Amino acid sequence: MIDEKCAILRERFDRELALIQDLQALEQLRINFLGRKGALQELMRMIPSVAPEERPRLGQQANELKNSWTQALESKQVELMSQGVVAALGQKRVFDVTLPGHPPALGHQHLITQVVDEIVGIFERMGFAAVEGPEIEEPFYNFDALNIPADHPSRESFDTFFVKKSASDTGTEPDAYLLRSHTSPMQVRYMQKHKPPFRIVVPGRVYRPDAVDASHCFQFHQIEGLVVEPDVTFADLKGLLAFFARGFFGSSTRIRFRPHFFPFTEPSAEMDVGCIFCRGLGCRVCGQKGWLEVLGSGVVHPHVFKAAGYSGKTRGIAFGLGIERIAMLKHGIDDIRCFFENDLRFLHQF
Numbered sequence: 001m002i003d004e005k006c007a008i009l010r011e012r013f014d015r016e017l018a019l020i021q022d023l024q025a026l027e028q029l030r031i032n033f034l035g036r037k038g039a040l041q042e043l044m045r046m047i048p049s050v051a052p053e054e055r056p057r058l059g060q061q062a063n064e065l066k067n068s069w070t071q072a073l074e075s076k077q078v079e080l081m082s083q084g085v086v087a088a089l090g091q092k093r094v095f096d097v098t099l100p101g102h103p104p105a106l107g108h109q110h111l112i113t114q115v116v117d118e119i120v121g122i123f124e125r126m127g128f129a130a131v132e133g134p135e136i137e138e139p140f141y142n143f144d145a146l147n148i149p150a151d152h153p154s155r156e157s158f159d160t161f162f163v164k165k166s167a168s169d170t171g172t173e174p175d176a177y178l179l180r181s182h183t184s185p186m187q188v189r190y191m192q193k194h195k196p197p198f199r200i201v202v203p204g205r206v207y208r209p210d211a212v213d214a215s216h217c218f219q220f221h222q223i224e225g226l227v228v229e230p231d232v233t234f235a236d237l238k239g240l241l242a243f244f245a246r247g248f249f250g251s252s253t254r255i256r257f258r259p260h261f262f263p264f265t266e267p268s269a270e271m272d273v274g275c276i277f278c279r280g281l282g283c284r285v286c287g288q289k290g291w292l293e294v295l296g297s298g299v300v301h302p303h304v305f306k307a308a309g310y311s312g313k314t315r316g317i318a319f320g321l322g323i324e325r326i327a328m329l330k331h332g333i334d335d336i337r338c339f340f341e342n343d344l345r346f347l348h349q350f
């Protein structure tokens with residue numbers, strides 16, 4: 001009778017458990033079988049009414065049922081809970097903490113800034129200080145102080161944007177301001193405020209009303225250099241610029257100086273480096289010359305010192321170079337517009 005009763009209960013529990021779909025129903029099943037008024041308690045209450053020799057067996061069986069049901073309920077609970085998590089993940093967006101993350105995209109300096117820093121760094125090793133000047137300039141500093149008087153033909157080669165001082169201003173020289181067309185105006189500005197000896201480089205933005213194409217833009221960057229020391233000579237200029245060229249383009253870089261004309265230097269020269277693409281053999285980039293023009297330079301003209309209020313005995317050397325041009329040569333970039341278009345596919349390469 002006892003065995004029979006237990007077998008029925010066991011079978012009933014298994015059947016009902018198999019149908020359970022959620023935690024609430026599972027809890028109800030626990031109450032029905034293991035609760036204070038549940039099937040197990042009912043079985044226990046039968047103990048006094050069975051024959052004394054049967055009582056231990058009944059007790060033992062009741063114990064066994066209790067243990068096996070408790071275990072079965074627990075594993076069912078775990079099963080339902082994990083099913084619940086999977087279902088919840090299906091509804092929400094899955095966030096798998098074990099997947100490798102996406103590294104945040106780090107920004108970096110623009111190539112122009114990197115090249116400016118590199119060039120300034122090379123000159124700093126030779127005792128130069130970096131200074132900056134205004135982009136809105138007076139015609140005096142951009143032209144006259146640099147020995148480019150109003151009627152001088154070379155004024156045209158420094159084509160300039162003029163800025164009106166007021167709405168009624170006609171925007172013509174000489175009262176107007178202008179956007180500096182080179183970094184050279186900082187030569188006289190600096191000399192007016194400082195006593196020699198000094199070595200400076202002046203990086204900065206300059207403007208010229210050029211139509212935009214692969215090698216021209218209305219806005220670009222230059223670095224100016226000025227050394228004012230008692231006995232400085234053209235030989236020092238060559239030495240400094242050779243050091244720069246080898247530091248920037250590589251230690252085996254060849255250089256040459258060609259006579260040139262700039263109003264603010266006498267003598268003046270342009271410096272070329274051996275073409276870094278064809279190693280001097282002649283190619284499309286160097287126009288089959290084997291040389292690339294990189295900068296203008298010379299011995300500072302006495303008129304420039306005069307404009308700065310310096311004595312006639314002062315000696316100095318100067319140079320100026322275009323950042324975009326030199327960056328294009330070094331990195332094989334064939335269009336100046338790349339620097340200003342902010343295309344990340346370009347910027348990420350440097």
Ligand code: DAH
Nearest residue numbers: 182184296297298318319320
């Ligand atoms: N200012 C000149 C230009 O924009 C470059 C230059 C040439 C600067 C010779 C100098 C120099 O200081 O000595 O084309």
